[in-house]
Amino acid sequence: MKLALDELTVFLAVVDSGSLTAAAEHLGQPVSTVSRLLARLEDKLHTTLLRRTTRRLDLTEEGRDFVQDARTVLESVRVAEDRVMTRRGQLSGPLRVDAVTPFMLHVLVPLMPGYHALHPQVELTLSSNEGYIDLLERRVDLAIRIGELKDSTLYSRLLGHSRVRLMASPAYLSRRGVPHQLADLARHELLGFSEPEILNLWPLRQADGKLLQIRPTLQASSGETLRQLALQGMGIICTSDFMSAVDVAEGRLVPVLPQLTEERLKPVHAVYYQHSTVSARIASMVDYLAGLMRAPETAWPMLAAR
Structure with missing residues (x-):
């Protein structure tokens, strides 16, 4: 199982914004792309991260546990990128x-x-x-x-x-x-x-x-x-x-x-x-x-x- 950074980014965008539509607007992507990446992430993890209803999205218990891990991974990538750019003087x-x-x-x-x-x-x-x-x-x-x-x-x-x-x-x-x-x-x-x-x-x-x-x-x-x-x-x-x-x-x-x-x-x-x-x-x-x-x-x- 290999998780992709775009999948984690989409997951956190949905969590932070509260909906697939708002996440898509924030990321500048079609709603269909956001939905597909979220489904692919859940499929790789063999679990449901978000409960979907007609009015809202709620984190499952597994989703709540996964949120901080996802943030940590993305932050680590950002820090690594910063180090490389800093060494290059920019x-x-x-x-x-x-x-x-x-x-x-x-x-x-x-x-x-x-x-x-x-x-x-x-x-x-x-x-x-x-x-x-x-x-x-x-x-x-x-x-x-x-x-x-x-x-x-x-x-x-x-x-x-x-x-x-x-x-x-x-x-x-x-x-x-x-x-x-x-x-x-x-x-x-x-x-x-x-x-x-x-x-x-x-x-x-x-x-x-x-x-x-x-x-x-x-x-x-x-x-x-x-x-x-x-x-x-x-x-x-x-x-x-x-x-x-x-x-x-x-x-x-x-x-x-x-x-x-x-x-x-x-x-x-x-x-x-x-x-x-x-x-x-x-x-x-x-x-x-x-x-x-x-x-x-x-x-x-x-x-x-x-």
Whole structure:
């Protein structure tokens, strides 16, 4: 019995996407080809890996046991390919990077031309999600996460810290007045997140010693949406420097209650799953980003290096 790499690739694509059709779209192959390769794999293993119903596909017990083995085999092949390409002085192949939309737009995208110039044969795929994702399920190699890490199955490298501050447009403050103390916020439009609630905890200390938990008058799920609303004069936001630095420099946003704002720094990590050998492509991106953090005045002035 000889298993083929395309059979393992199809099997994992079906598992991760949840259907033959979605797997076919992801792989750029006809559904008939995906179905045939999956059937051939099950025939070689003399077992059923997936139960097919009219509505969904479910892993059998044998399938659940086989998933991790299949991932390990494909990852080993990727690492071997990376070693060969590294010895030849060049990297090639896919690299999938994920980050929340604001960080992707304001930080990563401007840095990608520099990375592409260094590694032109690496095939980048950039994805954005507003919350944490399962890297394996989404087939993501590297994610940039802001805030404290909770997943112990991930390796991480600290890239820097993101500082948050209150901001509003000059037009809004001219129309509604400039707040000078905490109580003044009661008569202002506060723009906040629809979820999670912790993102609506602002760095302002109340009389009882607790940070201010706002009740937004207008909510959105994305920090970039809130930034755009603030630029349109819709209210006050609490946002990260990496999103607002250019707006502040060009006068589109100005700080609100800076004398009362406590310094809050959120760690920014590059995270990836624990493999026995880290993919050279992953390492190249992490090293590139970390190297720029060591010279924030030229690349990331909106992040605090400490």
